[in-house]
Every structure is written in structure tokens, then in C-alpha cells.
Amino acid sequence: MTHSLIVTVAPNGAYKQPAQHAALPITAETLADTAKACLDAGAAMLHMHVRHPDGRHLLDAHAYQEATAAVRRAVGRELVVQITTEAAQVYQPPVQMAVVREARPEAVSVGLRELLQPGVSERDLQDFFQWLVANEVMTQVILYDTADVAHWQRLRASGVVPHAKWFVLFVLGRYAAGQTSSPTDLLPFLAADDGAHPWAMCAFGAQENACAIAAAALGGHVRVGFENNLHLKDGSLAADNAALVRQVAQGAQALGQRLASAHEVRARFL
Numbered sequence: 001m002t003h004s005l006i007v008t009v010a011p012n013g014a015y016k017q018p019a020q021h022a023a024l025p026i027t028a029e030t031l032a033d034t035a036k037a038c039l040d041a042g043a044a045m046l047h048m049h050v051r052h053p054d055g056r057h058l059l060d061a062h063a064y065q066e067a068t069a070a071v072r073r074a075v076g077r078e079l080v081v082q083i084t085t086e087a088a089q090v091y092q093p094p095v096q097m098a099v100v101r102e103a104r105p106e107a108v109s110v111g112l113r114e115l116l117q118p119g120v121s122e123r124d125l126q127d128f129f130q131w132l133v134a135n136e137v138m139t140q141v142i143l144y145d146t147a148d149v150a151h152w153q154r155l156r157a158s159g160v161v162p163h164a165k166w167f168v169l170f171v172l173g174r175y176a177a178g179q180t181s182s183p184t185d186l187l188p189f190l191a192a193d194d195g196a197h198p199w200a201m202c203a204f205g206a207q208e209n210a211c212a213i214a215a216a217a218l219g220g221h222v223r224v225g226f227e228n229n230l231h232l233k234d235g236s237l238a239a240d241n242a243a244l245v246r247q248v249a250q251g252a253q254a255l256g257q258r259l260a261s262a263h264e265v266r267a268r269f270l
Contacts, residue, residue: 003216003255004259004260004264005216005222005248005252005258005259005260006044006198006221006222007042007043007221007222007223007224007248008043008044008045008046008082008200008221008223008225009038009047009223009224009225009241009242009244009245010047010202010223010224010225010226010227011025011031011034011038011046011047011048011225011241012025012026012031012048012049012051012225012226012227013225013228014057014086014088014227015057016226016227016230017055018055020230021226021230021237023226023239023240024226026051026055028067028070028071029070031046031048031067031070031071032067032070032071032073032074033074034240035071035074035079036074036075037240037241037242038079038225038241038242038245039075039079040242041242041243041249042245042248042252042259043245044079044259044261044262044264044265045079045080045107045223045262046071046080046081046082047084047109047223047225048064048071048081048083049084049086049227050063050067050083056090057086057088057090059085059090059091059095059096060099061102061103064083064099064103064105068081068083068105077262077263078261078262079262080106080107080138080262080265080266081105081106082105082106082107082108082140083100083103083105083108083109084108084109085097085100085108085110085111085114086109086111086114093114093115093117093119093120093124096110096114096115097115097124097128100128100132101131104137105137106138107137107138107139107140107269108132108137109140109141109169110139110140110142111142111144112142112148112152113144113148113151115128116151122155122158122160125160125161126160126162129161129162129164130162132164138167138266138269139166139167140166140167140169140200141166141169142169142171143168143169143170143171144171144174145174145188146188146189146191146192149189149192149193150192152168153194156196165268165269165270166197167197167198167199167200167221167269168193168197168199168200169199169200169201170186170200170201170202171203172185172186172189172201172203172204173185173203173205174204179204179205180205180207181204181205181207181208182210182211183207183210183211183214185203185211186201186214186215186218186220190218198221198268199220200221200222201221201222202222202223202224202227202228203229204228204229205228205229205231206229206233206235208224208228208229208231208233208244209224209247209248209251212224212247212248212251213248213251213254213255216248216251216252216255217255221260222248224244224245224247225241225245226238226241226244232244232247233247
């Protein structure tokens with residue numbers, strides 16, 4: 001059976017503004033339009049940030065629910081909608097966890113190091129991860145380096161994180177000079193990973209697509225989009241997020257891989 005590649009689009013992130021690219025979506029309506037275009041290009045998941053009216057990063061259950069409803073009107077259930085708990089130097093762990101409990105999303109991404117903070121007990125973490133499992137929230141755990149990988153393995157081994165169908169995300173080059181990524185940035189993660197759960201990667205800068213295709217070839221999954229990169233593999237400015245997804249779809253075809261559907265993603269993780 002050929003590898004079925006899960007393509008996630010991260011269309012906006014916490015920081016970029018429409019002044020940097022006219023096609024960057026920050027409202028519920030533009031997120032919905034982007035979702036439809038990216039679905040058509042081959043995405044199965046949408047990694048979604050919401051914003052204050054002035055464009056600042058926001059964690060708010062009602063805003064997530066409104067944006068999710070807009071996306072659902074545009075694409076039905078043909079995309080898995082994943083919200084984020086990203087702190088973006090604004091939010092602390094109690095708020096991050098509370099927003100997820102209030103929003104009750106289909107899927108969420110959680111930066112492990114953002115929760116491993118003074119004042120957050122292992123019991124707090126255990127309660128949160130158990131809540132995610134009990135409420136069937138598809139959870140992707142974000143790991144920035146091999147130290148994060150080790151923490152993740154320790155928390156699972158100790159029972160703080162219960163056994164479940166977790167999805168991990170390796171962030172390539174987050175702390176590299178100029179915050180740029182290279183396909184070789186995958187190698188330390190793969191050496192440290194215990195292979196217990198499926199993994200995906202995201203990358204910064206001009207080699208985002210090269211990193212994505214390397215990950216696909218090595219059995220992983222991919223996240224691309226304007227959150228981390230605005231450029232096509234030839235260095236030109238991408239017209240929109242769908243153009244970045246389309247490049248990955250073309251690479252998957254060259255590797256002989258099918259693109260996973262949202263239905264397949266749900267069947268795998270829920």
C-alpha cells in the first residue's frame with residue numbers, strides 16, 4: 001500500500017499581516033475562501049489562527065467557533081479544521097488550555113514546550129491530555145528540537161500523557177540563523193523519534209517545499225503555508241496558499257503517493 005500523504009495548510013499564523021501579502025487570510029470569510037482553494041489543491045487539514053480586528057494574534061473560543069463555522073459553510077467536512085494554542089508571547093498555559101476546552105474543536109495543535117512551564121504541574125498536563133482523549137479532539141503535538149522529543153517521550157513513558165492516537169509535528173529550523181530550514185534538519189528528529197506516532201513537519205523559508213518532499217519520501221506528512229513561507233520553490237512570490245499546497249501535491253505524485261482525504265485523517269486519528 002502506498003503512503004497516503006496528509007497535507008495540512010497553515011494559511012496565516014500568529015504574526016504575518018495582509019500588508020505582507022494581499023492573499024493572507026485573517027478574517028473568517030477569507031479563511032473560508034482560502035480553505036476551499038486549498039482543499040481543491042490537495043489539502044486535507046487546515047491549521048487555523050484567528051485574529052483581533054486589528055490583526056493581532058488571538059486565542060478565543062468564540063472566534064474559533066465563528067471561523068470554523070465559516071470554513072464548514074465553504075467546504076463542509078472535507079477539511080479537518082485544527083485550531084492552535086500558540087502563545088505568541090501573549091498567552092499563558094492556563095488560558096491556552098481553557099480555550100481548547102471551551103472551543104471543543106475537532107482538532108488542535110499544542111506546542112509542548114509552551115505547556116512545560118513553571119506553575120504547570122504534571123497533574124495539570126495529565127488532566128489536559130486526558131481531556132483531549134476523552135473528548136476525541138485530534139491532537140498534534142508540536143516539537144521544536146530533540147530536547148522536546150525527549151520531553152514528549154518522558155511524559156508518555158511516565159503516564160502523564162496517556163496512550164492515544166497522537167500526531168507529532170517537527171518544526172525545522174525554528175532556531176536556525178535567519179529562521180530558515182533545510183531538509184537535513186529532519187535528520188536529528190528522525191534519529192531521536194521512537195516511531196510511536198505518525199509525524200509531520202513544517203519549515204521556514206525558501207526550502208519549505210524541499211523539506212516537505214523530503215518528509216514525504218521519508219514516511220512523514222507535511223504542513224505548508226503562508227504562516228512560515230510566502231515563496232514558491234523557484235523563489236518567486238506564491239500567488240496564494242493554494243499554490244504552496246499544489247507544489248506538494250505535484251511532489252507527492254512524483255513519489256507515487258496518494259493524498260489523504262479528511263475522512264482518512266479522521267479514521268486514522270479519532
